[in-house]
Amino acid sequence: MTDGKASSTAGASNGVVEKGDEEEGDDDLQDGGVLFYVNRGGLPINEPTWERMWRHVARIHPRGDEVVKKIRGATNLPKVPIPSVPTFQPSTLVPERLEAIQRYIRELQYNHTGTQFFEIKKNRPLTGLMDIAKEMIREALPIKCLEAVILGIYLTNPIQGVERFPISFKTQFSGNVFRHIVLGVHWGGRFGTLGISRREDLMDKPLIFRTLWDLILEFEKAYCRYWHILKKVKLGQYMSHDPHSVEQIEWKHTVLDLEKLSREDLKKELERHARDMRLNIGKGQSSPTKDRKKDVGSPQRGQYSPHRRNSRGERRPSGEKKTAEPKDISDVSNYQIRV
DSSP: OOTTOSOHHHHHHTTBOOGGGOOGGGTTOEETTEEOEEOOSOSSOOHHHHHHHHHHHHHHSTTTHHHHHHHHTOSOOOOOOOOOOOOOOTTOOHHHHHHHHHHHHHHHOBOOSSEESSOOOTTSBHHHHHHHHHHHHHHOOOBOHHHHHHHHHHHHTTOTTOEEEEEEEEEEETTEEEEEEEEEEEETTEEEEEOOOSSGGGSOEEEEESSHHHHHHHHHHHHHHTTOEEEEEEEOOOOOSOTTOOOBOOSOSEEEETTTSOHHHHHHHHHHHHHHHHHHTTSOOOOTTTSOOEEETOSOOOTTOOOOTTOHHHHSOGGGOOOOOOOOOTTTTTSOOOO
């Protein structure tokens, strides 16, 4: 897309995903509900991508051209420190390792430019995604939430006993849809997350949550603080610790539609997913395209995503739902809270 006037086909080729072009695998290509560019030309960034990034910054930043000119015209910019990749002694406890990994992710900082520097294709095998993680470490550039998930997988690969799985959120605020993703972790009978976000309470969570229900409820409470309504949660399966594995990450083994599930049924589905993940430990993970997708409460069924029979989430009248009520948004309806 050039200055927002090109066709959607041209936009996709330039690395921006238009609303009509979004695929399930690309639903993370939004930055707080605002579509953003992806650097598909690799690093170092080529000239057209570089100039497009600055044009985009000028459009989305409150002070626009003023900020762009100030930064690009500066002759004495401060040197940006490069974070050190965490290393551990054999005696280092698992929670301390995860805290160090999260600190490293934070030190890379969140990417506010509107251009994602590393292209993440969700259908790539793990080994290919781990190569991208190595490149992130080498370049030490700011990252977005999906990049943080890939980096978190790479850095936790050597920690045996820590299981990792993706958690994706779809929320709504003032009529617009927002998407976010974090890396779920499980160890010692407790759940937590790793990740990055603009918001402190929408990224990492410590290993203190006894159940997936408790963990998801914590994120829902955080979203409510920003007047966002949580609409859907997608949960993947545990993934291999082998950085050379040709398996694909299963991003959405379970899809939970909170509008069609009562609180009781939501809790049961999260418990079921946790059991599924436990049973999957040690088993060979097949391609996600061949596995049965569990789309609970969704109004449509794909060829590989059949509903379970007699789902209580489908039978229960909508009036019995107990979804979290958002705060009054009358004073914020004229702008978007980006999370």
